[in-house]
Amino acid sequence: MIMDQTDTLNADLVQSKSGEPVIEINSLKISFGKQKVLQDVSLQLFNGENLVVLGKSGSGKSVLIKCIVGLLTPTDGIIKVLGEDVGTLNRDGLGELRKKIGFLFQSGALYDSMTVKQNLEFPLLRIRKNLTKREMDEKIKEVLENVGLSDALNKMPSQLSGGMRKRISLARTIVVDPLIMLYDEPTTGLDPVTSDEISLLINDVQKKYKTSSIIITHDIECARNTADRVIMLKDGEVYLEGSLDEFEKSNDTLIKSFFK
């Protein structure tokens, strides 16, 4: 049953032509009052790739992915996700689109008043409504095994460490088999070992669930471990776009300061 639903969702991608972007952003602009956060951002995310968005704090990285899921409304520009223009969707349409997108928040954003199991059941009950109780339990068990935290089922979020919270949050995101993953600073606040583990987990998710991902980070190790392609934002604009190799070899002062 779970496989059937995954196949149905993946059909959207199969239908799209090979090489066609799953996310396409054109001339995105967003301001908060007088503060211009994104000034003219255009980018594309292709099927099956991990796109890392680098940038200093306050460069508008998180705002960018919040615009993609419709949490923020851009001042100008077009965002197309799986062929649908996010700006033209009504609340129901946006809800349907969000079912295909996984969003890992910087803080993990686990529901404090719920156990790990209830946290994982929450999106399942709303997105995979036709699953039976047994199928749901199996799915939860499967994703917890994938993130290496099978024994955390009945724990409260307050009983988990920072790294464990990120893993559970990732499990909550992948439990509904998303096509696109958006990671907002997945390794922030974690020690180097746990950061590497989360980076590996991101790659595992990409391989196992065949997701296309945008990874927002300023952690170079995370970028090195996960990136197929890199974009750097500066002052609300795309500063440089290229492969990780090109970034590593760049003589630009700003990029060098990131990659030293």
Add this chain to the structure above:
Amino acid sequence: MKKILPAIKILPNLTKAKEFTIKISEKTIAKTEEAGNFLTNFADVLLFISRTFKETFSRNFEFKEFLNQCFQIGNKTLPLISVTGVIMGLVLTIQSRPSLAKFGADAMLPGMVAVSLIREMGPVITALICAGKIGSGMGAELGSMKVTEQIEAMEVSSTNPMRFLVVTRVLAATLMIPLLILYADAIGIFGSWVGINIKGDVTLALFFSQAFSHIEFADFLPAFIKSVFFGTVIGFVGCYKGYNAGRGTESVGIAANSAVVLGSLLVLIVDVIAVQITDMLVL
């Protein structure tokens, strides 16, 4: 030269006039912005209320969460309301007895206490306590969910946070606070019986019979109706303040605090309006 000199003398005055004009303009702009902010906030409140009503009558009502909130509001406030109710009845009895005794009206004590509790003291004091406990709880909980991005996480999980968080809490408060007030009234009357028995010997049955002989349906109905409004107001204010909390952790405290202050104030305002309406209808 003679003509230019007076003009030069006027120059400092012109500069002062310019500074004065700039100050006035700045103050005018600030006041206009304040007025604009007030109107924006007012519109925001109206929008929040209309969205809550709209979501209340939409499909996919979160019944399980509604029951959970009823439990959180009702069951967890019960001990506090019990203590408050007993103290209300006890203190009112002890304080009123000497005054009534002066007129030889001791026998009126159960009736007087019962009417006072049911018509005014029970609803208002219980509502103020609920504004403190329930309102602050909602403000802090939703505020902290906002700060830790849990509300946004709900939205990206295709869940309507207004429906899941706000509608369930407002409805639970609207249902449970009147019930808590009825319970506080009953416990208060019991407290009054305890108060009377400190210096006397009256059976519970006789006390209740005397107390209820003075209560009419017209005492009970307006009090119950205003209790429903108290519940709605407390629920709305708590949710609004929490849901619209700022981004920092400091805003959680601000949300909880302003939920209590505004909630308590609105309870008193609703009470004044309810009393006026009751008086006009001569109930």
